[in-house]
Structure formats: structure tokens, C-alpha cells
Amino acid sequence: xxxxxxxxxxxxxxxxxxxxxxxxxxxxxxxxxxVLCPACQDWQPRRQNLCRxxxxxxxxxxxxVTYFKAPHSFTGEDVVEFALHGSPYIRGRVxxxxxxxxxxxxxxxxxxxxxxxxxxMDLLEAQGLCDLISSGNKEAHAMAMSSLDGRLSKRLExxxxxxxxxxxxxxxRLDDVDEEMTPLxxxxxxxxxxxxxxxxxxxxxxxxVGKFIKEGLKVAxxxxxxxxxxxxxxxxxxxxxxxxSAQSGTTRDTIEETLDINGRKIILTDTAGIRDHALDPAExxxxxxxxxxMRAADAVIMVADSSRAPTPQEKALWADVLExxxxxxxxxxxxxxxxxxxxxxxxNPGTGDFTTxxxxxxxxxxxxxxxxxxxxxxxxxMAEDGVMISNLRQYEAVLRAQxxxxxxxxxxxxxxxxEIYAEHIRAALNGLxxxxxxxxxxxxxxxxxxxxxxxx
Numbered sequence: 001x002x003x004x005x006x007x008x009x010x011x012x013x014x015x016x017x018x019x020x021x022x023x024x025x026x027x028x029x030x031x032x033x034x035v036l037c038p039a040c041q042d043w044q045p046r047r048q049n050l051c052r053x054x055x056x057x058x059x060x061x062x063x064x065v066t067y068f069k070a071p072h073s074f075t076g077e078d079v080v081e082f083a084l085h086g087s088p089y090i091r092g093r094v095x096x097x098x099x100x101x102x103x104x105x106x107x108x109x110x111x112x113x114x115x116x117x118x119x120x121m122d123l124l125e126a127q128g129l130c131d132l133i134s135s136g137n138k139e140a141h142a143m144a145m146s147s148l149d150g151r152l153s154k155r156l157e158x159x160x161x162x163x164x165x166x167x168x169x170x171x172x173r174l175d176d177v178d179e180e181m182t183p184l185x186x187x188x189x190x191x192x193x194x195x196x197x198x199x200x201x202x203x204x205x206x207x208x209v210g211k212f213i214k215e216g217l218k219v220a221x222x223x224x225x226x227x228x229x230x231x232x233x234x235x236x237x238x239x240x241x242x243x244x245s246a247q248s249g250t251t252r253d254t255i256e257e258t259l260d261i262n263g264r265k266i267i268l269t270d271t272a273g274i275r276d277h278a279l280d281p282a283e284x285x286x287x288x289x290x291x292x293x294m295r296a297a298d299a300v301i302m303v304a305d306s307s308r309a310p311t312p313q314e315k316a317l318w319a320d321v322l323e324x325x326x327x328x329x330x331x332x333x334x335x336x337x338x339x340x341x342x343x344x345x346x347x348n349p350g351t352g353d354f355t356t357x358x359x360x361x362x363x364x365x366x367x368x369x370x371x372x373x374x375x376x377x378x379x380x381x382m383a384e385d386g387v388m389i390s391n392l393r394q395y396e397a398v399l400r401a402q403x404x405x406x407x408x409x410x411x412x413x414x415x416x417x418x419e420i421y422a423e424h425i426r427a428a429l430n431g432l433x434x435x436x437x438x439x440x441x442x443x444x445x446x447x448x449x450x451x452x453x454x455x456x
Contacts (some may be wrong), residue, residue, distance in 0.1 A: 003077075003114065006032060010091055017086030025111060028102055029078040030067060035101040036094070037065060046067040053082070053094060054219055060097075061090050076112055076118030100426035108194060109452025112430035113445065116437060123437025123448070124153045127391060130452050131214060138263040139213045143388050151387045155203060156432055158194045161403075163429045166192050170422045185410060186190065193409050193425075200402040210390035216258065216265035219374060220293045222321065223303035225312045226271030231361035232303055233257060233270040236371070254286075254293050261371045269293045274317050294320075299327035299374065305348050306358070308334035318349065322409040328354040329373050335360040393448075398436040449450040 005027025012019070024032060028407060030043060037051040045067055053060045064083040073079035084090050099105065112126050121129070128147025135141040159343035167182055221229045235304050255270040271293050272286030294300055302321050304310060310318070321328055329351050335358050349356065355373045359366030391394055437445075 003117070007110055007114075008095060009106035009111070011081075012086075014088070016088060018026070020084045020086040020091045022082045022084065022098070023090060023111065024076050024080040024082070024098060024103060025073070025075045025106075025114065026103070027078060029080045032098060032101040033065065033080045034101055036097055036454055040065065043067045048083075053097075055093060055097060058229075060093055061085055061087075063396050064373040067113045070118075073116065074120065075114040081456075086385060104385070105193075107450075109449030112124070112452055113449040116445075116449075122150075122153050123445075124156070124394070125150055125433070126437075127394075127448070128152070131390070133453060134214075135214075137213075137260050137265050138296075140265065143210060143213055143390060146387050154387070155387050156245055156436060159199050159401075159433045160429060160436075161194055162192055163432070167422060167425050167429060170418045170425070174422070184418070189323065189412055190409065192212065192213040193405050196428075197402055197409070199407045200405070201399050203387070203400045204395060204402060206388035207390065208393040209287045210388035213264065213388070216267045216388035217299055217327075217374065218267045218297045219301060219382070220269045220271060221301045221303060222290060222294050223273060223318065224273050224311065224317070227273065227303045227305045228361050228394070229270055229273065229303045230255075230300070232333065232359070233268055235361045235364065235367050236268060239332035249432060254289050264375050266374060269297065274313070285308070294324065297326065299329070300324060301329045301370075301374075302329055303331045303333050304347050305334050307334045307337035310347055322354065323352075323353050327374075328352075329370065330354055331357045331366075331370060332356065332358045333361060335365055336362045362387045394435060397431050401428040401435075404431065 004027060006024065006028040008022060008276075010020060011023045012021045033043075036053050037049075038054060040049050040051040042049065047064045047066045050062060052062055056436065061083070061084050066081050067084075068074070068079040068081070070078045083188045084094060095105070109130075112129060114119075115121050116123060116126050125145055128144050128149075131144035132141065135144050166189065170189075173184060182232045211330070221232060223229050233255065237259050252274070256267060256268075258265060258267050259353055260266070273291035274287050288293065290328060300321050302318060304318075318330075332347055337384060357366050357370045357373055358369060361367075387400065404424045404427045404447055408421040408428070411421035
């Protein structure tokens with residue numbers, strides 16, 4: 001869409017509300033506004049006007065209308081925002097009138113796209129804005145703010161500045177055919193490269209945690225029928241989300257629920273019990289989905305009935321869980337039954353990389369301990385300034401740049417000429433420019449901004 005086009009869209013949610021905001025952006029924003037609000041003449045920037053919006057000869061609404069003169073606006077263009085009464089009819093009719101007067105509906109993310117193209121934010125800040133809107137917990141909000149505030153961009157800009165300076169020193173010597181300049185000290189070059197590699201490696205290391213903060217930790221609850229999986233799901237979320245019955249095999253499909261534990265998003269999936277012989281095709285399909293959920297999860301909770309000895313099928317399932325090499329918690333459920341029967345328990349899980357929690361869904365014993373076990377290790381300590389990456393594209397770009405610089409280090413150690421290792425430095429530098437958005441192709445930008453919400 002041409003930047004000469006004036007676009008419009010609602011920037012608040014659908015449905016009834018006290019106030020609905022519609023944004024108009026582009027070179028004809030003020031002229032189109034005058035068509036809808038003919039009685040308002042004083043359009044001083046950043047001052048609200050109480051205007052009657054006219055629909056032909058009839059008054060459609062009385063609204064607060066604010067004009068932002070370019071370049072001092074979100075998009076860097078002339079922008080007008082209409083704060084309307086939140087009737088779906090009024091909002092829809094205003095959009096119709098704006099389009100009739102010359103505007104066109106904005107595409108997904110087009111306001112942010114224009115802000116990016118007009119230099120109001122770089123690509124990392126734009127993606128931080130998108131993450132901020134979708135942030136569902138405290139840590140996701142903090143991580144998005146660090147990108148939106150430019151802290152992630154600054155971290156990469158420091159690396160880019162070092163590489164640009166280093167590449168300039170190398171290339172000026174390559175052009176010095178008379179060899180009048182002093183050769184670069186290899187120790188100096190190695191030091192600069194090592195500094196940049198370390199900075200990129202620290203940033204790449206934050207992805208494993210940043211991804212969980214943004215998308216949530218996917219946890220599959222698995223176990224034998226009637227071990228207490230659905231009861232555990234209900235205990236964790238605090239209400240009866242899943243049907244609980246004394247009859248085994250009640251759960252036939254996966255049930256998903258999201259909760260917040262210590263500011264972290266946890267996505268729990270209750271699964272059908274796994275045993276050797278399914279009673280019917282529905283249970284068999286449920287068990288297939290249980291295995292699929294376990295494979296797709298970031299972490300697994302294995303629920304065992306601690307009041308009895310494990311069956312061969314449970315032992316086999318436990319072995320399969322450990323083979324997944326994921327964050328694993330073994331929940332020894334029904335501790336209340338052990339106390340009632342004065343039983344020491346018959347489960348011996350052996351050794352391995354897992355956490356054991358003794359729990360009773362009936363009394364609530366161990367539920368808080370389980371929550372702590374799920375979030376253990378998901379900290380932001382590795383990012384001293386709170387800067388993290390959670391986007392796969394960002395992670396892959398940082399890794400590629402790091403790999404190119406490591407190649408440059410190896411070439412330098414092997415006494416290769418400056419023109420050889422300079423190519424790797426240039427490739428790393430171009431990768432960082434693409435990440436920030438300085439050289440990103442238009443089709444890639446279209447894909448990125450199409451993931452934004454409408455009106456942003």
C-alpha cells in the first residue's frame with residue numbers, strides 16, 4: 001500500500017465499551033477529519049477537541065478528537081484519533097464515513113509498519129510493541145518493555161559498532177597497495193572478535209528462558225488411568241476443570257488450561273491414562289494423543305498412585321518419560337491414602353534428572369511444592385539488564401552472526417589474509433543489520449508485521 005494512502009482502523013477491542021478509539025493516519029488525515037467534523041475549525045496539534053461527528057445532516061456522535069501533526073505522532077505521519085462512545089454501531093459507521101471521505105482500511109500491523117518505515121522505531125522495537133500487547137504476565141511484560149525501550153537494539157548496536165569499526169580498519173589496509181599503513185595487530189583483532197562473540201553468545205543463551213516467558217512452559221500431565229491426573233489439574237488451576245471419577249479411563253481427550261505461577265505462564269495439558277489394553281477405540285485414540293502431547297511438551301509431570309506398587313505398564317511409561325530428556329517432575333499422588341493405611345509407599349523411581357514431589361490432591365499437600373518445581377530454573381538472572389530474546393527469527397539471526405564471527409576467528413588463527421576473514425565479519429554485520437531492520441527485505445517485513453493485531 002502506498003505511503004500516500006490515508007488509513008483508518010479501530011485501535012480498541014471489539015464489542016460494547018465506554019469508549020472506542022479509531023485512528024486515522026496519512027497525508028489526508030486532517031482533510032478527511034474536517035469532512036466528518038465540519039463545525040470544528042481549530043486543529044491545534046495535541047489538543048483535544050469536542051466535536052460533533054456528522055452523518056449527512058444527522059449527528060452521529062459527540063467525540064473527543066485529537067490531531068497529531070507529522071512527524072510528532074506514532075506513525076510519523078499526520079494522525080487523528082477519535083475517542084468515540086463505545087457503541088459497535090458508532091464505531092463501524094465512523095469507519096464507513098472515513099472510507100467514504102477517502103481513507104482505506106488499514107492492514108494488520110500497518111500503523112507499526114509505517115512507524116518503522118518513518119524511523120519512529122526499529123524492527124526490534126516494533127516486535128517488542130507486538131509482544132507488549134500480547135504479554136500475559138509480569139515477566140513477559142518486562143521482557144517486551146526491554147525491547148520496546150530499545151535496550152535490545154542498544155545491545156546489538158554496540159556489537160554492530162565494534163564490527164563496523166573493525167571492518168573499516170581491515171578494508172582500508174586492503175586498499176593500501178603501497179603498504180604505507182601499519183598492519184593490524186592480530187591480537188587486537190582477536191580481542192575485538194572475542195568480545196563480540198561473547199556478547200552474542202550471552203544474548204543467544206537467553207532464548208531458552210525468553211521463549212518460555214513469552215509463549216509459556218508447555219507441561220503434559222501423564223500417568224496410568226486413575227492415578228489422579230485430572231484431580232491434579234483441578235488442584236493446580238483452583239477449580240474443577242476436568243471431570244474426576246473413580247472409574248478409570250474417564251479422560252478420553254487432552255484438556256488444556258493456562259495458569260500463572262510466580263509470574264510465569266504455564267500451559268497444562270491433562271491427558272488420557274496410558275495402559276496396555278484400551279477398552280474401546282475412543283480410549284485408544286486418547287492414549288495416542290497423550291503420547292503426542294508428551295512429545296510436544298517442554299516439561300512432563302508423571303503422576304503415580306503412591307498407595308500401590310507400579311504396574312509394568314507404569315514402569316515402561318516412566319522409562320519413556322525419562323528418555324524424553326525434558327524437565328520432569330514425578331508426582332507421588334494420594335499421600336493421604338498412605339497415611340490412612342500406614343503405608344510407606346511402593347514406588348521406587350530410581351535415579352535420573354527429575355524432581356520428586358509427594359502430593360495429595362485430596363488435602364492439597366505438596367501442590368505449592370509442585371508449582372515451585374515447575375518454575376525452578378526459569379529465571380532471568382542471566383540477563384543483567386533484563387534484555388532477552390524470545391523470537392525464533394531473532395535467535396537464529398544472532399546464532400548466524402555468532403557463527404560467522406567464530407569462522408573469522410578461525411581464519412585469523414590460521415593466518416588467512418584480511419580479505420578472507422573480513423568476509424565473515426561482513427556477513428555477521430549484515431545479519432545484525434537485517435535483525436534491526438536496516439536491510440530487511442520488504443517481503444520479510446510484510447510477514448513480520450502481518451502477525452500484529454489490527455489497529456496496531
